[in-house]
Amino acid sequence: MKRLKSIFVLAAAATLLASNAHAAKKVRWKLAMTWPSTLTPLADAPVKVAKLVKQMSGGNFIIQVHGKEKHKAALGILDMVKNGQYQMGHSASYYWKGKDIKTVFFTTVPFGMTAQEQYAWFYYGGGMELMKEVYDKFRVHSYPGGNTGVQMGGWFKKQINSLEDLQGLKMRIPGLAGEVFAKLGVNVTNIPAGELYTSLDRGTIDALEWVGPGMDIKMGFHKIAPYYYTGWHEPASEMHYLINKRAFKRLPDEYKTMLLTAMKAVTADMGYQNFAMSAKAWSEMKKVNLKIQVKTFPEPVLKAMKKATDEVLQGYAKNDPLFQKIYNSQQKFMEKARKWSEIGEFHYLQTSQAVKE
Amino acid sequence: MKRLKSIFVLAAAATLLASNAHAAKKVRWKLAMTWPSTLTPLADAPVKVAKLVKQMSGGNFIIQVHGKEKHKAALGILDMVKNGQYQMGHSASYYWKGKDIKTVFFTTVPFGMTAQEQYAWFYYGGGMELMKEVYDKFRVHSYPGGNTGVQMGGWFKKQINSLEDLQGLKMRIPGLAGEVFAKLGVNVTNIPAGELYTSLDRGTIDALEWVGPGMDIKMGFHKIAPYYYTGWHEPASEMHYLINKRAFKRLPDEYKTMLLTAMKAVTADMGYQNFAMSAKAWSEMKKVNLKIQVKTFPEPVLKAMKKATDEVLQGYAKNDPLFQKIYNSQQKFMEKARKWSEIGEFHYLQTSQAVKE
Numbered sequence: 001m002k003r004l005k006s007i008f009v010l011a012a013a014a015t016l017l018a019s020n021a022h023a024a025k026k027v028r029w030k031l032a033m034t035w036p037s038t039l040t041p042l043a044d045a046p047v048k049v050a051k052l053v054k055q056m057s058g059g060n061f062i063i064q065v066h067g068k069e070k071h072k073a074a075l076g077i078l079d080m081v082k083n084g085q086y087q088m089g090h091s092a093s094y095y096w097k098g099k100d101i102k103t104v105f106f107t108t109v110p111f112g113m114t115a116q117e118q119y120a121w122f123y124y125g126g127g128m129e130l131m132k133e134v135y136d137k138f139r140v141h142s143y144p145g146g147n148t149g150v151q152m153g154g155w156f157k158k159q160i161n162s163l164e165d166l167q168g169l170k171m172r173i174p175g176l177a178g179e180v181f182a183k184l185g186v187n188v189t190n191i192p193a194g195e196l197y198t199s200l201d202r203g204t205i206d207a208l209e210w211v212g213p214g215m216d217i218k219m220g221f222h223k224i225a226p227y228y229y230t231g232w233h234e235p236a237s238e239m240h241y242l243i244n245k246r247a248f249k250r251l252p253d254e255y256k257t258m259l260l261t262a263m264k265a266v267t268a269d270m271g272y273q274n275f276a277m278s279a280k281a282w283s284e285m286k287k288v289n290l291k292i293q294v295k296t297f298p299e300p301v302l303k304a305m306k307k308a309t310d311e312v313l314q315g316y317a318k319n320d321p322l323f324q325k326i327y328n329s330q331q332k333f334m335e336k337a338r339k340w341s342e343i344g345e346f347h348y349l350q351t352s353q354a355v356k357e
Numbered sequence: 358m359k360r361l362k363s364i365f366v367l368a369a370a371a372t373l374l375a376s377n378a379h380a381a382k383k384v385r386w387k388l389a390m391t392w393p394s395t396l397t398p399l400a401d402a403p404v405k406v407a408k409l410v411k412q413m414s415g416g417n418f419i420i421q422v423h424g425k426e427k428h429k430a431a432l433g434i435l436d437m438v439k440n441g442q443y444q445m446g447h448s449a450s451y452y453w454k455g456k457d458i459k460t461v462f463f464t465t466v467p468f469g470m471t472a473q474e475q476y477a478w479f480y481y482g483g484g485m486e487l488m489k490e491v492y493d494k495f496r497v498h499s500y501p502g503g504n505t506g507v508q509m510g511g512w513f514k515k516q517i518n519s520l521e522d523l524q525g526l527k528m529r530i531p532g533l534a535g536e537v538f539a540k541l542g543v544n545v546t547n548i549p550a551g552e553l554y555t556s557l558d559r560g561t562i563d564a565l566e567w568v569g570p571g572m573d574i575k576m577g578f579h580k581i582a583p584y585y586y587t588g589w590h591e592p593a594s595e596m597h598y599l600i601n602k603r604a605f606k607r608l609p610d611e612y613k614t615m616l617l618t619a620m621k622a623v624t625a626d627m628g629y630q631n632f633a634m635s636a637k638a639w640s641e642m643k644k645v646n647l648k649i650q651v652k653t654f655p656e657p658v659l660k661a662m663k664k665a666t667d668e669v670l671q672g673y674a675k676n677d678p679l680f681q682k683i684y685n686s687q688q689k690f691m692e693k694a695r696k697w698s699e700i701g702e703f704h705y706l707q708t709s710q711a712v713k714e
Contacts, residue, residue, distance in 0.1 A: 114702060119628075120630075120636065149702065230704035257412040261618050261622050267625075268476075271476075275474070275694070282697045302712050303712050340635045347588070349695075354660075
C-alpha cells in the first residue's frame with residue numbers, strides 16, 4: 001500500500017514536471033556582435049537582452065555575448081550565425097550589402113525614413129515581411145536591433161558652399177552614401193575607426209562621418225573640425241539581431257517569446273539611450289570647442305545628392321524585382337508617413353522655436 | 358530496495374519541482390482600462406501584454422483585460438488598482454490631476470517634450486525615479502504605457518487670426534491646456550466623447566481637440582470642421598500602466614521581469630501602431646474633405662499660450678517643492694534634448710522638404 005502510494009505521488013510529480021519540462025530546459029547560446037564590448041550604446045543592447053532572458057527563464061536560458069575583441073570577425077557575423085557557430089548576432093543589416101544589396105533597406109537609406117516612420121513601416125507597413133523575404137535564403141531570422149536616430153552629415157574641415165567644393169574632397173563615408181558622394185566627385189575612402197582621428201587631424205582626409213553627437217564625442221572629432229553638417233545619408237540607422245533558424249526552432253515556445261519580447265523592448269530602449277547620450281554630448285562638445293558651427297549643405301548640393309541617390313537606387317532596382325518591390329514599399333509608405341511627420345512633429349518643433357524669447 | 362529506489366526518484370523529482378516552483382506558479386490577474394475595448398490602439402496594448410505574458414509563462418500567468426464597458430469606471434482605475442480590486446490598470450497619468458497635480462508630468466505638458474525626448478527623460482534622465490516619488494503614496498507602480506505622438510491642436514470651424522478670436526470661443530479642451538486656454542478668454546467646456554460630433558456640427562461648440570489623425574478619423578470631425586490646427590498642448594501624450602504594489606511583490610521574480618519586459622516592448626509598439634494609423638488616416642481625411650486646411654496658430658497667439666502655460670505651471674510649483682523639482686528636471690533635460698532634436702531630426706525633415714521637386 002505504502003509503495004503504491006509513493007508510486008502515485010511519483011506519477012503526479014512526473015506529470016507536473018512534464019508540464020514545466022519546456023520552461024525548465026537548459027539552453028546555452030552564444031551571440032557575436034560586430035562591435036567591441038565597450039561600444040555604448042550598441043554593445044549594451046545584446047547584454048541587456050541576455051540579462052532579461054536569463055531572469056525570465058529562471059536562469060535556464062543563458063546567452064553569452066561576445067564582442068569583436070573576442071571573435072575577431074566584425075563583419076563575419078552573418079556567416080557565423082548562418083553556419084551555427086553562433087546562434088545569434090548583433091550587427092547592422094547594411095554590412096551585408098556585398099552579399100545582397102537589398103539588406104541596406106533594413107538599416108537606412110539616404111533621404112529615407114526617420115526612426116518613427118521606419119518602425120511604423122517595419123511593424124505596420126509590411127517591412128518585417130520584406131526583411132524575411134531577403135533573409136530567408138541565409139537561413140537566419142532578422143529583427144530590428146536599435147536605432148541611432150538621424151546620423152549627422154559629418155565633420156568637415158572646410159565649408160561646402162557649392163558642388164565644386166565636393167570635387168576631389170577626401171572623405172571617409174561608407175555604404176550607399178559613399179556611392180552617392182563618389183558620383184558627385186568626392187574621393188571616397190574607407191579608413192579603420194582607430195585611424196580616423198589622426199587622418200582628419202593630419203589632413204589625410206578632409207571630412208568624415210561617424211554617427212551623431214552621442215557616439216562622436218569619444219572619437220574627439222569636434223576638437224579638430226569646425227563644421228558639423230546636418231544629416232541626409234543615414235536618417236535612422238537601425239541595428240539588427242540575427243538568429244540561426246534551426247537553433248530558434250529548437251527553443252521551447254516560452255523561450256521564443258521571451259527572446260523576441262526582450263529584443264523588442266531593448267531595441268526601443270537603445271534609441272532612448274542613444275538620444276539621451278546625444279543630447280548630453282552635444283551640449284558638452286560646444287563647451288569644448290566654441291568654434292563648432294552646424295551647417296546644412298546648400299540646396300543645389302542637396303538636390304544633386306538626392307538625384308544621385310535616386311539614380312543609385314534605381315540602378316539596383318533595374319535587375320532585381322525584389323529590390324524594386326522593397327524600394328516601392330518604402331517610398332509609398334514614406335510618402336504618407338512624411339506628410340504626418342510634417343503636420344505633427346515637424347510643425348510642433350517649429351512652433352516651439354517660434355515661442356522662444 | 359525497490360521502495361528505497363522509488364523514494365530516491367521521488368526526492369529527485371521533488372528537488373527538480375522546487376527549482377521550477379516559482380515559474381510554474383499559477384497567477385490570475387485582472388487589468389482595468391480607462392478605454393472601451395474597441396479603442397484602437399490604446400485598448401490593444403494591454404491585450405498584447407497579457408498575450409505575451411501568457412506565452413512566456415507557459416500559460417501560468419494570466420491577465421484578464423476589462424474595458425470600460427465592463428467595469429463602468431473609466432476614471433476609477435487608480436482607485437481600483439490601489440485598493441486591489443484590480444491588480445493592474447491602463448490609463449493616462451494626467452487623469453489623476455485632481456488627486457495630485459504632479460501626475461500630469463508623466464503624460465505630457467503644453468510646450469513640453471516630444472515622445473523621443475520624453476522617453477529619453479523617463480529612462481535616462483531621472484523621469485522614472487520622479488514618477489515613483491509621486492506614485493509611491495498611492496501604493497502603486499506606474500510605468501509608461503504607449504505614446505500618441507504629437508496631438509493636433511484640434512478642429513476649428515473658424516480660423517484663429519488673433520488673440521481676440523479666442524475670446525468667448527466655445528471649445529472642448531480638457532486638462533492643463535484647458536486651464537491655459539481659459540486664461541486667454543476661451544470658454545472651455547467638457548463634453549462626453551459620444552456627444553462631440555453633434556455638438557461641433559450643431560455649433561454648441563466652435564472647436565474641439567481629440568488626438569491626431571489616426572484616432573480622430575473615426576470621430577468624423579474632418580467632415581464638419583475645415584481647420585485642423587497643429588499641436589502645442591500635448592506634444593507626446595504617454596499612457597501608463599498601474600500595478601498594485603502588494604500584488605507585484607507577490608509575483609515570482611520570473612513573472613516580474615516578464616511583465617515589465619512585455620510592457621516596455623508593447624509600449625514602444627503602440628507608438629509605431631499609432632504613427633502608422635495617423636499616416637494612413639491623414640491621407641484618407643484629405644480625400645474625404647478636400648477643404649481641410651492645416652493651420653498653425655499665429656505667433657502672438659502661440660506666445661500668449663506659452664506665457665499662460667508658464668504661469669499655470671509656476672503657479673502650481675509655488676507651493677509644492679516636488680512639483681518644482683519635476684518641473685526643473687523636465688525643463689533642464691528638454692533644453693539639451695531640444696538642441697539635439699533641432700540639429701538632428703528637425704533639420705533632416707527640413708532638408709527632405711527642400712529637395713522635393
